Amino acid sequence: MTISYIEILSAGVACCAVWMCGVTGITPLLRLLAAQTALIAVITALLGARLHEPHYFWLAAVVLCVKAIAIPAYLSWAAGRLHIRRDIGTVLNPMVTLLIGGGTQTAGYFLAPRVAVLPLGNVGAAGMALVLLFIGMLLMLTRRLALSQIIGFLVLENGIFLYGLTQTHGMPLMVEMGVVFDVLVGVMVAGLVIFRLNRSFEHIDVTQLRGLRH
Amino acid sequence: MNTLCWFFTAPLLIAALSLWLRIERRLPWIAAGLMVAQLPLVAWLCLPVFSHSAPVTTDFGLDGVGAAFLLITTLVASASLIQAALLLPAERAQDEAITARHLRQFYLLAGLFLAAMYAVLLAHNLGYLWIAMEATTLISAPLVFYHRTRHALEATWKYLLLCSVGIAFALFGTVLLVAAQHTAGGSSTLHFGALLKHAASFDPRLLRLAFIFCLLGYGTKAGLFPLHNWLPDAHSEAPAPASAMLSGALLNCALVAIWRLSQVMHAAGQDGLVRELLVPAGAIAVLAAGLMLVRQHDLKRMWAYSSVEHVGLLTLAIGIGATPLFILHALNHSLVKVALFLLAGGIIHRYGSKALKQVNGLLRSAPAWGVLLAAAGFAIAGSPPFGTFLSEWLLLRDTFGAGHPLAAVLVMAGLTVTFVAIAVHVGRILFGHAPQEHRTLPAPVWSVVPAALLLLALATGLALAPPVMTMLTHLAAIGGLR
Numbered sequence: 001m002t003i004s005y006i007e008i009l010s011a012g013v014a015c016c017a018v019w020m021c022g023v024t025g026i027t028p029l030l031r032l033l034a035a036q037t038a039l040i041a042v043i044t045a046l047l048g049a050r051l052h053e054p055h056y057f058w059l060a061a062v063v064l065c066v067k068a069i070a071i072p073a074y075l076s077w078a079a080g081r082l083h084i085r086r087d088i089g090t091v092l093n094p095m096v097t098l099l100i101g102g103g104t105q106t107a108g109y110f111l112a113p114r115v116a117v118l119p120l121g122n123v124g125a126a127g128m129a130l131v132l133l134f135i136g137m138l139l140m141l142t143r144r145l146a147l148s149q150i151i152g153f154l155v156l157e158n159g160i161f162l163y164g165l166t167q168t169h170g171m172p173l174m175v176e177m178g179v180v181f182d183v184l185v186g187v188m189v190a191g192l193v194i195f196r197l198n199r200s201f202e203h204i205d206v207t208q209l210r211g212l213r214h
Numbered sequence: 215m216n217t218l219c220w221f222f223t224a225p226l227l228i229a230a231l232s233l234w235l236r237i238e239r240r241l242p243w244i245a246a247g248l249m250v251a252q253l254p255l256v257a258w259l260c261l262p263v264f265s266h267s268a269p270v271t272t273d274f275g276l277d278g279v280g281a282a283f284l285l286i287t288t289l290v291a292s293a294s295l296i297q298a299a300l301l302l303p304a305e306r307a308q309d310e311a312i313t314a315r316h317l318r319q320f321y322l323l324a325g326l327f328l329a330a331m332y333a334v335l336l337a338h339n340l341g342y343l344w345i346a347m348e349a350t351t352l353i354s355a356p357l358v359f360y361h362r363t364r365h366a367l368e369a370t371w372k373y374l375l376l377c378s379v380g381i382a383f384a385l386f387g388t389v390l391l392v393a394a395q396h397t398a399g400g401s402s403t404l405h406f407g408a409l410l411k412h413a414a415s416f417d418p419r420l421l422r423l424a425f426i427f428c429l430l431g432y433g434t435k436a437g438l439f440p441l442h443n444w445l446p447d448a449h450s451e452a453p454a455p456a457s458a459m460l461s462g463a464l465l466n467c468a469l470v471a472i473w474r475l476s477q478v479m480h481a482a483g484q485d486g487l488v489r490e491l492l493v494p495a496g497a498i499a500v501l502a503a504g505l506m507l508v509r510q511h512d513l514k515r516m517w518a519y520s521s522v523e524h525v526g527l528l529t530l531a532i533g534i535g536a537t538p539l540f541i542l543h544a545l546n547h548s549l550v551k552v553a554l555f556l557l558a559g560g561i562i563h564r565y566g567s568k569a570l571k572q573v574n575g576l577l578r579s580a581p582a583w584g585v586l587l588a589a590a591g592f593a594i595a596g597s598p599p600f601g602t603f604l605s606e607w608l609l610l611r612d613t614f615g616a617g618h619p620l621a622a623v624l625v626m627a628g629l630t631v632t633f634v635a636i637a638v639h640v641g642r643i644l645f646g647h648a649p650q651e652h653r654t655l656p657a658p659v660w661s662v663v664p665a666a667l668l669l670l671a672l673a674t675g676l677a678l679a680p681p682v683m684t685m686l687t688h689l690a691a692i693g694g695l696r
Contacts, residue, residue: 115423117396133386140379149375156382164389168396171389172404175341179385182348186378189352193359193371200364209368212447 006043006050006166007124013039013162014105014128017135017155022098024087026079029151030072036155037068040162043125047165055173063161066180071154071187078191079147082198088205092142104134117167125166132159146194146204150187157183218274220259221284221332224252225291229325232318242299245321249292256288264689269407273339278689279473280335282541283466286548287335290462291328297556297663298324298455305453305563311362320360320453327353327459334467338406343471344381344388347435350464351377357460358452369447376444377435384431384471390424391478393417406474413482421479422487428475429491436468438529439499442522449518450568454559457514461521461555462548469525473532473540480535492533493613497621499526500628507635512568513561516639517554520594523632524551530625531609534616538686543605546674550593550602553667557587560660561643570639575648582661584644586668591640593671595633601674 016036023029041064048056079085090097105128112127136156140149161179164171197204228245231237237244260281270277276284302320306312330353333346351374359370388404394416395402403409413421430441437445449457476488503523510516524547531540560583565573577584593600606629613622 115420117393117420120396137379140375146371153375153378153382156379157385160382160386160389163386164392168389168392168402171392172339172341175339175345175404178342178345182345182352185352186348186374189355190374190378193355193367193374196359196367197371200367206371209371211365212368212372212451 003124004122006046006122007128009039009043009046010122010125010128010162010166013043013158014108014131014135017132017158018098018101018105020139020151020155021101021135022094024090024094026084026086026145026147027076029148030076030079033151033154034068034072037072037158038064040158040165041068043162044165047169051169059173059176062177062180066184067154067158071184074187074191075147075150078194082147082194082204084145084147084204087143087145087148090142090144091207097138097142100138101131101135104138105131107131108134120167120169122166126163129159129163129166132156132162135159144205144207146190146197146206149206150190150194154183154187217259218276218336220255221336222329223255224248225325225328225332227325228295229322229329232321232325238314238318241318241321242295242303245324246292246295246299249288249295253288253292256284260284264685270338271405271407273342273405274333274336275338276336277338279470279537279541282686282689283335283470283544284332286466286545287328287331287463290459290548290552291324293552293556293663293667294455294458294462295324297458297559297660298453300660301454301556301559301563308563309361312360316360316362320357320456323353323357324456324459327357331463331467335470339404340388340391340406340409340474341404343474344385347384347432347467347471348378348381350467351381351435354456354460354464357456358448360453360456361451363451366451369444369451373444373448376441380431380434380441382431383427383434387424387427387429387431387475390420390427394420394424406478409478410481413478416482418482418484421482422484425475425479425484425487426491429472429495432468432471432475433495433529436465436472436525436529437522438495438525439502439522442499442503442525445522446515446518449521449555450512450514454514454555454562457518457559458552458555461518462552465521465525466528466544466548469528469532469540469544472529473537476532476535485535489533489535489616489618492529493618493621496526496528496530496533497618497624497628499523499529500625501631502526502628504628504631504635507632507639510635510639511570513558513570513573513643514555514568516570516636517551517558517594520554520632520636521547521551523628526628527606527609527625530613530621534612534618536609536612538683538689539605539609539612541686541689542674543602543609546601546605546671547594549667549671549674550590550600553586553664553671554590554594556667557583557590557661557664561587570642573643574646575644577644579648582658586661586664587640588644589668590664591636593668595636596629597633599672599675600668601671604675 020032041060044060108127108131116123116126139152263281330349337343355374392402434441507519596602596606
């Protein structure tokens with residue numbers, strides 16, 4: 001069985017995500033997110049070279065600029081303004097989360113053939129995309145800080161993007177661009193809400209938001 | 215120029231005018247006027263669909279179901295904006311936390327929100343449909359935050375996050391839909407018409423997975439139980455006109471997305487899965503929402519839970535493949551629910567509280583409103599002679615007919631509990647001691663829009679002659695297959 005460059009890079013992306021499970025500092029989390037997304041941009045460009053489709057290079061450039069540079073930079077600026085260094089504590093111990101993440105990666109490897117599009121030949125990448133999906137959810141559920149929940153959402157979104165990229169080869173460019181734009185606006189809006197949360201509640205601990213439970 | 219652009223004139227004009235400082239005072243009425251003028255425009259644009267049906271080949275287009283929901287959305291928006299012109303300036307006069315800038319923001323967002331909803335309904339490419347749907351979340355989240363309170367902020371955060379995650383699943387479903395075509399070989403598309411044509415050749419395994427993820431995603435956005443968690447918070451914290459639009463128009467948009475997916479599944483011969491998922495989900499949602507309605511302490515949360523119930527009914531209608539009923543019930547629900555939210559806005563303004571405990575004696579202190587609220591309460595609980603009764607009754611009949619007696623029994627139980635719960639809550643509002651000190655009485659003109667909506671709901675109940683059903687069936691056939 002041969003493993004393509006794309007599959008190796010996808011595994012790298014998933015490793016970044018697993019690593020994120022065990023990290024609580026905001027700066028390392030954002031660096032890992034940026035590295036992960038940059039790897040996805042490289043995969044996009046490689047696919048473009050393999051398929052001789054120039055529009056993939058555009059997509060790779062947009063992903064690199066928006067999702068790997070602009071969004072992490074914005075979030076780290078926001079964290080600086082809010083004086084947040086690390087997550088105030090997680091629902092699950094980070095080490096336990098890390099173990100679950102590692103287990104997921106193994107499971108993703110075995111699940112891959114069941115969700116992959118076999119004729120396109122990036123079977124492993126499909127499994128790794130699932131790993132990203134799951135870890136994104138895991139981060140959103142176990143982190144208490146509103147900012148880390150956004151990071152979890154971005155990991156989830158990266159998983160969907162990776163799956164679409166390696167398993168379909170053909171999401172229309174306009175749709176992909178629209179999705180990237182929506183994510184960008186979403187992060188901006190969520191960031192603004194976080195500033196508001198911090199001003200009104202003097203914290204951004206989502207487990208403490210329970211005024212509306214009737 | 216493309217005729218579809220005309221749909222976006224009024225919403226985008228409202229958004230643009232809200233940025234123009236010099237018309238600040240007149241803005242609410244200008245917006246309401248523009249939206250009312252939009253109503254005949256949309257009707258005129260949708261008219262060709264009723265007579266002849268050319269299949270849509272472009273990414274954006276007009277089909278039967280889309281046209282019906284465009285009309286409903288426009289109706290909801292014009293009613294909401296007329297009431298907003300009455301309510302929001304009056305609220306602003308009392309609450310100094312709301313500034314003129316917030317009011318302008320409301321109109322900017324409302325215009326963009328409407329444009330995004332139109333885009334959802336016109337989209338015939340499921341990729342663009344997704345983008346427009348995510349846009350509706352991002353635009354309407356700040357609308358929920360209009361009152362600038364802590365509760366509103368919490369609701370905004372919950373709405374933004376839960377719906378974004380939900381809708382991310384729908385994106386995964388959409389991607390899987392493309393993947394399902396690759397397994398079969400050949401080119402891939404996301405165009406609704408092309409999907410219907412080629413659905414039979416897709417990889418059934420990935421297609422089923424795609425439907426499940428899309429259902430999870432758009433179901434979250436529609437507030438389908440048990441994914442409804444954000445809905446009561448967002449709908450109760452938003453200002454009344456925004457709640458009316460969220461409940462009467464946006465939920466429909468998400469359901470139209472589910473309907474489109476169900477049509478693709480139908481074309482692929484996967485009806486079984488659609489039925490297995492949607493029928494129980496809808497029936498359970500009706501019962502669960504009915505039970506949750508019993509323990510409510512807040513006027514607007516009550517109507518929000520009632521929306522969860524009606525989303526359940528609409529999901530059931532999609533599940534059994536009754537598209538005409540889906541349109542009819544969506545229309546009835548939108549009419550009555552918008553009337554209720556607008557009435558609630560006035561009542562809350564009058565009593566200065568949303569708590570059911572503090573809202574009493576409405577019938578004595580404002581008889582016209584009391585009568586309207588009683589009528590609307592009966593209508594939303596599905597009593598004759600309102601349209602909701604007819605569509606719920608037809609839906610029950612078809613559910614039995616389609617061979618789902620258990621689901622029908624669950625729905626009947628749910629509807630009964632809902633009726634009792636709403637009757638008790640509304641009864642408490644109507645009777646009892648009115649509090650001594652009232653704020654200034656709002657003018658009688660405030661009750662015109664809810665009354666008009668209720669009359670329309672009454673008309674759909676009384677005028678449901680066979681020709682109307684034939685027309686709806688025809689309308690449903692234009693877009694989909696059934």
